[in-house]
Amino acid sequence: MPRRGGSAPPRQVFRILHVSTGNVCRSPITERLTRHALADRLGERAAGLVVESAGTWGHEGAPMEAHAAQLLGEYGVDARGFTGRELLDEHVIHADLVLTATRDHRAQVISMGHSAGLRTFTLKEFTRLVRAIDMATLPAAASPEELVERARALARAAAALRGWLLAPNAEADEVQDPYGAPLPYFRSVAEEIRVALEPVVTALTGVPPRGVLAPHALL
Numbered sequence: 001m002p003r004r005g006g007s008a009p010p011r012q013v014f015r016i017l018h019v020s021t022g023n024v025c026r027s028p029i030t031e032r033l034t035r036h037a038l039a040d041r042l043g044e045r046a047a048g049l050v051v052e053s054a055g056t057w058g059h060e061g062a063p064m065e066a067h068a069a070q071l072l073g074e075y076g077v078d079a080r081g082f083t084g085r086e087l088l089d090e091h092v093i094h095a096d097l098v099l100t101a102t103r104d105h106r107a108q109v110i111s112m113g114h115s116a117g118l119r120t121f122t123l124k125e126f127t128r129l130v131r132a133i134d135m136a137t138l139p140a141a142a143s144p145e146e147l148v149e150r151a152r153a154l155a156r157a158a159a160a161l162r163g164w165l166l167a168p169n170a171e172a173d174e175v176q177d178p179y180g181a182p183l184p185y186f187r188s189v190a191e192e193i194r195v196a197l198e199p200v201v202t203a204l205t206g207v208p209p210r211g212v213l214a215p216h217a218l219l
Helices: 026-048 066-074 089-094 103-111 123-131 144-161 183-205
Strands: 014-020 049-055 097-100 120-122
Touching: 014 026, 014 089, 014 103, 014 144, 026 049, 026 066, 026 144, 026 183, 049 144, 066 183, 097 103, 097 123, 103 120, 120 123, 123 144, 123 183, 144 183
Parallel strands: 014 049, 014 097, 097 120
Antiparallel strands: none
8 A cells, every 4th residue: 555755856857647557557557668768859858757657556676567678669669677666655745747657646645635626637537638639738858847837837727627527438448457467458558558648748748659559579
């Protein structure tokens, strides 16, 4: 269960926290795909957006699940050096934006307190809200400082829309758990995550994708 402790660091960066259950499948995939997409579009400027992950029942110190690591490799994304983390209060305190796999994860994060409600969404919920935001209303991101301000403005705009743009059903806002499933199911989940992330990364950076990221095995 979540543990308590920690204090907020200086707000010099914008921290994105991806949350799932064990922090060995969905949230590691989402973390590494997000990092890769940001670096691809921003280069060194991506350092202003810090992307991490944790699990509500996280396997502390565990490696990424083998299928998750394999499919990231198929996307050309580095899976090395990952270790699982249990979600702590300090992770929520430090995060500017929390993106969860499911609504249950979202509820668990919000229940931890720390005024997390306005900055916690499921990934697919955030994608749905971001698609409705006029990108022209967001600050430009020509400098690292402006990039952070743009990300904060995006999170605020999404929070303001939450009560107006509802999902057609509960499942529409969730990414199902592939743990224990065969590799093809992992691939379908990873592609689901990639599709959800694309408009989010575009909105965060103001930079469109240079091409469609696709698994090498499927090219």
